[in-house]
Amino acid sequence: MKLYNTLSRQLEEFDPRAQTTRLYVCGITPYDTTHLGHAATYCAFDILIRYLEYQGGKVIFTENVTDIDDDTIREAPKRGTTWRDLGNYWTAHFIRDMIALNTRPPDFYPRATDVMSEIIEFAQTLIAKGFAYASGGSVYFHVNAYEKFGQLSRIPREQMLAVANERGNFPDDPKKRDPLDFVLWQAQAPGEPAWASPWGPGRPGWHIECSAMNYKTFGPIIEIHGGGADLVFPHHECEIAQMVNFTGEDYFARIWMHTAMVGYQGEKMSKSLGNLVMVSDLLKTYTPDAIRLYLAKHHYRAAWEFTYADLEASIVQCAHLIQAAQATGGEGGAMDFAAARAAFEHALDNDLDAPTATKVLCQYGDAIIEHADARRDVRAAQAWLRRAATLLGLRLDAFGPEAYVRFGWEQHSNRFPTA
Ligand SMILES: [Zn+2]
Numbered sequence: 053m054k055l056y057n058t059l060s061r062q063l064e065e066f067d068p069r070a071q072t073t074r075l076y077v078c079g080i081t082p083y084d085t086t087h088l089g090h091a092a093t094y095c096a097f098d099i100l101i102r103y104l105e106y107q108g109g110k111v112i113f114t115e116n117v118t119d120i121d122d123d124t125i126r127e128a129p130k131r132g133t134t135w136r137d138l139g140n141y142w143t144a145h146f147i148r149d150m151i152a153l154n155t156r157p158p159d160f161y162p163r164a165t166d167v168m169s170e171i172i173e174f175a176q177t178l179i180a181k182g183f184a185y186a187s188g189g190s191v192y193f194h195v196n197a198y199e200k201f202g203q204l205s206r207i208p209r210e211q212m213l214a215v216a217n218e219r220g221n222f223p224d225d226p227k228k229r230d231p232l233d234f235v236l237w238q239a240q241a242p243g244e245p246a247w248a249s250p251w252g253p254g255r256p257g258w259h260i261e262c263s264a265m266n267y268k269t270f271g272p273i274i275e276i277h278g279g280g281a282d283l284v285f286p287h288h289e290c291e292i293a294q295m296v297n298f299t300g301e302d303y304f305a306r307i308w309m310h311t312a313m314v315g316y317q318g319e320k321m322s323k324s325l326g327n328l329v330m331v332s333d334l335l336k337t338y339t340p341d342a343i344r345l346y347l348a349k350h351h352y353r354a355a356w357e358f359t360y361a362d363l364e365a366s367i368v369q370c371a372h373l374i375q376a377a378q379a380t381g382g383e384g385g386a387m388d389f390a391a392a393r394a395a396f397e398h399a400l401d402n403d404l405d406a407p408t409a410t411k412v413l414c415q416y417g418d419a420i421i422e423h424a425d426a427r428r429d430v431r432a433a434q435a436w437l438r439r440a441a442t443l444l445g446l447r448l449d450a451f452g453p454e455a456y457v458r459f460g461w462e463q464h465s466n467r468f469p470t471a
Pocket of ligand 1: 077078079262287
């Protein structure tokens with residue numbers, strides 16, 4: 053199959069059977085609820101895992117929890133709680149959303165606070181090798197010491213600085229040699245949680261947390277590193293700089309995969325803009341299958357815009373798929389699925405083209421219903437349909453009268469708007 057590598061800006065051949073695939077996907081910072089942008093990312097990687105395994109590959113999947121970070125420390129007192137309780141609360145919430153959406157659990161689910169000793173080891177080694185320096189109780193990575201810094205994002209220095217400043221960088225920090233130098237360890241600020249270190253009490257920087265969790269789980273090299281496109285710079289750029297200079301390897305992740313942003317009401321869905329669509333709210337009205345199908349209809353690398361009308365359309369398609377999976381055929385000639393299977397696999401082989409795979413699946417489902425009506429044997433076709441649906445994370449189990457109750461009433465209630 054082919055996967056797009058952000059690092060090379062090219063589609064690259066990836067054979068899931070050639071090795072075990074070590075996959076690391078950056079997880080949430082647990083200080084708020086899961087929105088549809090998060091769901092789009094984790095459901096896209098869920099399809100990747102399922103498809104690699106379908107092809108006979110073995111996948112080890114690590115996702116992290118950034119439990120100690122500027123956001124959790126800043127938000128906890130506002131909500132009258134501690135960063136740890138806040139993190140546990142929202143991590144549990146995220147896990148419930150991921151279960152509802154039928155995403156595969158990670159094999160490893162480390163928290164940043166689980167890897168403090170590895171983080172300190174990283175910082176010490178990078179200092180010893182001349183890539184980092186201690187200053188006033190903090191430790192910084194010196195970007196000019198690594199000539200390949202910028203290889204992933206390929207953006208000019210001025211732009212790097214602007215983006216980094218939006219993501220927690222302090223360009224005017226007097227302890228830094230260069231405004232772009234990023235923090236590996238930050239000295240304790242008044243009232244902040246701290247851990248002991250050779251440089252005094254403090255806490256880790258954001259980027260080093262993921263490097264340490266990656267290294268502790270997988271060692272120096274992984275096959276695929278994923279995350280949202282907003283992590284390319286600075287987060288993933290900095291992860292590469294830390295990891296390869298720590299390990300001495302030529303590279304860290306062979307393929308870097310990034311999911312595009314989801315928009316709503318004309319803007320990127322983001323907390324700061326206040327235009328979030330929460331997964332838990334959608335689950336009150338829509339079935340998990342409808343949400344999964346709706347997400348699968350958008351290619352993971354193409355930015356798209358959420359609308360309720362499009363989500364409604366997915367309910368109807370799900371109903372058809374479930375009807376196809378449960379239809380009773382006859383004793384006529386068995387329905388063939390080889391062409392549908394080939395088209396479905398061809399789509400996913402092509403950089404995980406789930407929208408095309410979804411279209412193939414829905415068309416084939418409609419064909420099953422027609423063939424069943426014509427009294428043909430559709431049992432093998434249905435077995436394949438169910439198998440293919442699982443690759444998109446669909447359960448196809450919410451049919452029957454109960455599904456119609458909600459869907460049927462919603463069709464009527466749309467004519468009686470309440471607001
Ligand atoms: Zn990360």
